[in-house]
Amino acid sequence: MPRISKERQQDRRNSILAAGRMVLSARGFNDAAISAIAAEAGVSDGLVYRYFTNKRDLLIAVLADFYEGIIDNLEVILDQYDTFEERIRAIVYEHIARFASDKEMCELFLTEIRVSNNYRETEIFRLNRRYTSIVVRTAQDGLARGEMNPAIGPRLLRDMLFGGIEHFAWRHIGRGVAIDVDEGASKIAEVLLHGVCARSTPPNPPKAHTGK
Amino acid sequence: MPRISKERQQDRRNSILAAGRMVLSARGFNDAAISAIAAEAGVSDGLVYRYFTNKRDLLIAVLADFYEGIIDNLEVILDQYDTFEERIRAIVYEHIARFASDKEMCELFLTEIRVSNNYRETEIFRLNRRYTSIVVRTAQDGLARGEMNPAIGPRLLRDMLFGGIEHFAWRHIGRGVAIDVDEGASKIAEVLLHGVCARSTPPNPPKAHTGK
Amino acid sequence: MPRISKERQQDRRNSILAAGRMVLSARGFNDAAISAIAAEAGVSDGLVYRYFTNKRDLLIAVLADFYEGIIDNLEVILDQYDTFEERIRAIVYEHIARFASDKEMCELFLTEIRVSNNYRETEIFRLNRRYTSIVVRTAQDGLARGEMNPAIGPRLLRDMLFGGIEHFAWRHIGRGVAIDVDEGASKIAEVLLHGVCARSTPPNPPKAHTGK
Amino acid sequence: MPRISKERQQDRRNSILAAGRMVLSARGFNDAAISAIAAEAGVSDGLVYRYFTNKRDLLIAVLADFYEGIIDNLEVILDQYDTFEERIRAIVYEHIARFASDKEMCELFLTEIRVSNNYRETEIFRLNRRYTSIVVRTAQDGLARGEMNPAIGPRLLRDMLFGGIEHFAWRHIGRGVAIDVDEGASKIAEVLLHGVCARSTPPNPPKAHTGK
DNA sequence: TATGAATGAGGATTCATTCAT
DNA sequence: CATGAATGAATCCTCATTCAT
Structure with missing residues (x-):
């Protein structure tokens, strides 16, 4: 019977x-001392190791x-859109917004985790899969609806x-x-959807996805 | 008067x-010891510091x-192509090939240099500009020739x-x-040039750029 | 009034x-964690400290x-023998057998306790005295019976x-x-009793003490 | 070409x-901090590691x-004696003297080295062999000269x-x-050579080995 | 010029022990 | 009585960099 409640833990x-x-x-990662983290959290160094196996585990x-x-x-937002194009625009918008709002988390992922030898055995790898698979599923859906070029695989769309x-x-x-999220998202989506080549007949005026 | 000739230096x-x-x-970077590098080069640790300010400078x-x-x-290769599309295909091909052949150099750039605080004051920043500006110039040329969509800026093409x-x-x-360089390059170029949306009329059969 | 009975304690x-x-x-000693001992005993870490002052006290x-x-x-066994020589043989046998059967306890005593600064204030010191004094008493008895060389003190016999x-x-x-307990005991007793020098007249065939 | 002379090193x-x-x-061993040793030697912590692989290597x-x-x-001293008995007395004397003069070194050996898992792969193991083999050789010599009881092996004498x-x-x-080295040595040698049993005819008055 | 000996800062981690509950 | 969360001290080792020779 624990002395402190689950909530306290x-x-x-x-x-x-x-x-x-x-x-x-x-x-x-390297310059962050456990003692600094513990101090910031108002606990002792040792307690960090009761909740996390080691520094990397905490990261x-x-x-x-x-x-x-x-x-x-992202999943909640995607539910609001139906067409392939709308969804891609939404994903692009949200992902750029994420970079803008959480630069450091993105940086940590790119520079500390994705590079590491055992990245693929990591929980982050699985979460990243879940995150990026949203694009893959959207692409598969687009293919099924005939809205996406079948010569381009879903995974390549994801990478691009x-x-x-x-x-x-x-x-x-x-x-x-x-970052001007609106403009960036609009243009990047445009490239992804229609490429950079000059188009004889712009089909529809590109409908920008805006954050709200 | 230097004791050893310029050539020797x-x-x-x-x-x-x-x-x-x-x-x-x-x-x-972190696991490469200066002493290991000096040993590999057949010189003393100290001499490394006569030619390079510090470890990062050497990197x-x-x-x-x-x-x-x-x-x-890349510049030599680009001279062989005229049209916007051919050039883009060539750049994509060469850049993928570079990743395939010099994985570690690319990794070093991505994980050690580009992330650093003072990257933009670095010689590498300038060289990277020169390298990527090849795309920018190609894009500008494409715009001038009417082969590229003017709504997409050259820098966005470069980023994508x-x-x-x-x-x-x-x-x-x-x-x-x-990496299957040929296939990867062909598809990526296709996305960049024409996007991922289904196209009613495939304009021309995509001409793959092959390495030779 | 204790909440749990003496037996439970x-x-x-x-x-x-x-x-x-x-x-x-x-x-x-060093690598044995209190938490491991508590877990093995099926109690909490803290409870160990209700019954023992600290880790060393538990040791x-x-x-x-x-x-x-x-x-x-050892006392029970010794009661079965009368002569000095028989008793020495029995003690030697039993002590070797103890090393063979309880190596780790012996090791713990030799490396952790006997070396410590306060060994002589320890309960173990008193118990060790009681244990080794069996030899001392046997020696005193042997001296009284004229079976032991009076030039050799009881304590030296004990040490040897x-x-x-x-x-x-x-x-x-x-x-x-x-360990071949029988052979080792026989030979060690022989050295203790008669030394290693060549003997002109082997007195009696050495009667080996065997474990039962 | 080293900057400092071999002597300086x-x-x-x-x-x-x-x-x-x-x-x-x-x-x-455990309570001796490398930094304390370095300070005592008047050098930096790091330099200790240029001369010794790690703390245990230093030990x-x-x-x-x-x-x-x-x-x-011991070898020099032994050369001065011929008979088995004289040599054993000399070894006993010297070894006790060593304990008396270098208690801590003996303690370090007994408590830190001999107990360790890899003792037998250690240089100390080989040196200990060389040291104790002096007794073994002396015993073999004694056996050859008919001065030692062949029923007692050299190694048992060494252990005793x-x-x-x-x-x-x-x-x-x-x-x-x-320690009264003279008296202790004399008595211990007596036990080793002739045992503790009462002797009908003390052959010679035991000639004590004295340190000089 | 070249050497390589010397420096010294810097940090993750364990675990015996305590004490609030 | 019993718990187990919380504490916090204590230290080996690496390696970029310097500088006397």
């Missing part, structure tokens, strides 16, 4: 998680927490979408320039 | 550079060396091209799966 | 003691428990007996080689 | 070795240094000699009582 864990997110974001928990939030968010946004966003982030 | 520098590339590629020099090679190469390839290539690299 | 204490013996034997209790058993055993056996046994233990 | 190594011996003696070097000294010493002395000496050391 969750509080502790959440404190450490929040402190971890803050310090890891600010300093990066993974921090990112997993982040990922779970954005996956749920996430890779393109990553590059686009990184450039702004690196310069400390705010 | 260049030799020394090149030895260290080559050793640095080898060890940094194999071990990554930058190694990557600069790499970049210079691939920029020249490099970001998409990076994601595509990383996936293969991470899994240790060899 | 004894049970608890004995559980912890048994778990302590098991874990300390298997891991050694001492475990060894005391062990010592009490072997002292009783226990020290010699310890070295002999350790060698086997360290190599993981089973 | 030896000095450094010897400083660290001496400091290691001092601190390890005083504190024991082993300290003990090896000690062992080499006493082996040479070193084990008996260890116990005898430890008792005095533990109590902080100075």
Whole structure:
């Protein structure tokens, strides 16, 4: 029979998680000291190790927490759209917005996790799969509806979408320039959907997806 | 009056550079010890610091060396093509091939340099600009020739091209799966040029760019 | 008024003691975690501290428990013999057998307790005295009966007996080689009783003491 | 071409070795901090690791240094004696003297090295073999000369000699009582050579070996 | 010029022990 | 009585960089 309630334990864990997110974001994995995280959370160094196996495990928990939030968010949003094009526009918009709002989490993922040797055995890998598979499913749906070119596989669309946004966003982030999410999303979606070549007859005026 | 000739100095520098590339590629920045690089080059630890300010400076020099090679190469190749589409196909092909052949250099750039705070003050930043500006110029040329959609800026094409390839290539690299450069390049170029939407009239059979 | 009966308390204490013996034997003092002992005993960490002052106190209790058993055993056995020589042979036999059967307890005593600064203030010191004093009394008896050389004090016999056996046994233990208790005891007793010099007239055929 | 002479390097190594011996003696292996040893030697922490692989390697070097000294010493002394009995007396005397003069080194060996799992792969194991093999050779010589009882193997003599002395000496050391080396050696040798049984005809008055 | 010996900062992790509940 | 969450001290080792020679 535990001396402290489950709620209290969750509080502790959440404190450490929040402190971890803050310090890891600010300093990066190597320069974030456990003692700094513990101090930020208002607990002892040792307690961090009651809730997390080691420093890397804490990093993974921090990112997993982040990922779970954005996956749920994206799924809810996608439910509001039907056509392939609308959905792609929505995903692009949301993903850029994510980079804009959570630069450091994205950076942590790109520089610490995705590079690591055992990334593919990681919970983050599975969460990333869930996240990116939203695009894959959207693509499969688009293929079924005849709205997507069957010569392009769903996975290539996924790579182009996430890779393109990553590059686009990184450039702004690196310069400390705010991203114009609306415009960026609109143009990137345009490229993904119709390419960069000049088009004789622009079919419809591109309907921008806006965040609300 | 220098005790050793300029040529000898260049030799020394090149030895260290080559050793640095080898060890940094194999071990990554953090795990590559200066002493290991010096040993590989057959010089003392101290001498490394006569030719390079510090470890990071050496990393930058190694990557600069790499970049210079691939920029020249890409420029030579591009001269062989005239149309916007052909050029884009060629760039995509070459860039994927680069990932396939120099995985570690790409990784070093992505994980160590591009992320760093002072990346934009770096020689690598300038070289990366030169490299990616090839795409920008190609795009500008395409616009002038009316072959590219003016609604898409050259820089967005650049981001989509490099970001998409990076994601595509990383996936293969991470899994240790060899990249099918021909097929990957063909499809990625297709997305960039014409998008993923179903097309009523496939304009021309896509002419694959092959490496030779 | 205690909430749990004396019997229950004894049970608890004995559980912890048994778990302590098991874990300390298997891991050694430093590598035996209190939490592991508590888990093995099926109690909480904190409860260990209700029955024992600290980890070292538990170690001492475990060894005391062990010592009490072997002292009783040795005294019972000695009662079956009358002559000095027979008794020495019996003690040697039993002590070697003890090393063979309880290697880890012996090791714990030799490496953790006997070395410690406050060994002589320890209960183990008193128990060890009781155990080794069996030899001293046997020697005094032998002197009284004229069967032992008066130039050799009882305590020196004690040192030679226990020290010699310890070295002999350790060698086997360290190599993981089973001890031939019968042969070892016979020879060690022979050296103690008659020395290693060549003897002109072997007095009697040495009567080996065997375990039953 | 080294910047500092071999002699200087030896000095450094010897400083660290001496400091290691001092601190390890005083504190024991676990409580001796590398930083304390480095400070005692007047060098930086890091330099310790240029001369010794790790803390345990330093411990082993300290003990090896000690062992080499006493082996040479014992061999020189033994050359002065011819008969089996004289030699055994000399070895006993010297070994007790060693315990008396270098209690901590003996303790370090007994409590840190001999107990360790990989003792038998250690340089100390080989040195200990060399040291104790002096007794074995002396015994073999005694057997050849007909001065030792062939029923007692050389190795048993060795165990009884070193084990008996260890116990005898430890008792005095533990109590902080100075050992009477002359008397202890004389009596221990007597037991080893002729046993503890009453002898009808003491052959010769035992000639005590005295230290000079 | 070249050497390589010397420096020294920096941090994750364990676990005996306590004490609020 | 019993729990088990919380504490926090304590340390080995690496390696980029310097500088006396």
